[in-house]
Amino acid sequence: MKKTLLILTAMLFVGFTAPAFSAETVNTMTMSADEKLQAEKIIMELHNYNNEKMKEGYGPFVAAIYDKNGNLVAKTANTVVKDKCPLHHAEMNCIKAACEKLGTYDLSNKGLKMYVTAEPCVMCAGGIMWSGIDTVYYSVNSKDVQKLTGFDEGYKPLLWKAQFKKRGINLYGGIEESAGRASLDKYVLDGHKVYKPERQDNND
Numbered sequence: 696m697k698k699t700l701l702i703l704t705a706m707l708f709v710g711f712t713a714p715a716f717s718a719e720t721v722n723t724m725t726m727s728a729d730e731k732l733q734a735e736k737i738i739m740e741l742h743n744y745n746n747e748k749m750k751e752g753y754g755p756f757v758a759a760i761y762d763k764n765g766n767l768v769a770k771t772a773n774t775v776v777k778d779k780c781p782l783h784h785a786e787m788n789c790i791k792a793a794c795e796k797l798g799t800y801d802l803s804n805k806g807l808k809m810y811v812t813a814e815p816c817v818m819c820a821g822g823i824m825w826s827g828i829d830t831v832y833y834s835v836n837s838k839d840v841q842k843l844t845g846f847d848e849g850y851k852p853l854l855w856k857a858q859f860k861k862r863g864i865n866l867y868g869g870i871e872e873s874a875g876r877a878s879l880d881k882y883v884l885d886g887h888k889v890y891k892p893e894r895q896d897n898n899d
């Protein structure tokens with residue numbers, strides 16, 4: 696009896712202390728095994744690429760677009776600090792590079808897939824909608840990005856995922872998150888810039 700009580704107490708303790716991060720998986724259960732493996736492989740490559748680019752002053756986010764045959768179309772890092780432009784998030788840079796490569800503003804109906812090391816922010820979610828990309832796979836969710844780095848990911852409508860779905864955009868999140876969180880941790884620990892406008896926010 697005492698032993699059972701001890702185990703129950705231990706389980707309660709673990710239950711209350713373990714979830715330090717809001718692990719968020721979106722639709723991952725609906726991915727085929729092959730698609731899941733492919734997404735995990737590409738996202739892990741992107742985490743490693745991100746770690747390299749951070750050393751050069753880019754990031755800490757990178758994105759890639761692949762075509763339906765698995766060929767790389769574009770791979771870009773966040774260049775906000777390098778370019779002195781707040782719009783140059785990895786996803787926006789990637790959409791632009793893909794459009795230039797394919798010679799069109801319309802990326803729809805091509806089976807294009809975007810992979811990104813973190814959940815798209817409010818601007819990039821809009822950019823993805825405008826681009827026509829079919830599918831987005833992301834790693835670390837916005838809440839964890841904010842918690843780990845202090846970046847302001849911005850407001851997103853509560854139903855943004857439903858709005859993606861309505862437009863035929865498949866969205867999968869939470870892929871290889873722990874490697875992604877480690878990259879973000881390293882970015883901050885290494886003293887890289889957490890850029891944001893130096894405005895006074897109203898909290899009323």
Ligand SMILES: [Zn+2]
Pocket residue numbers: 784785786815816817818819820
């Ligand atoms: Zn963004």
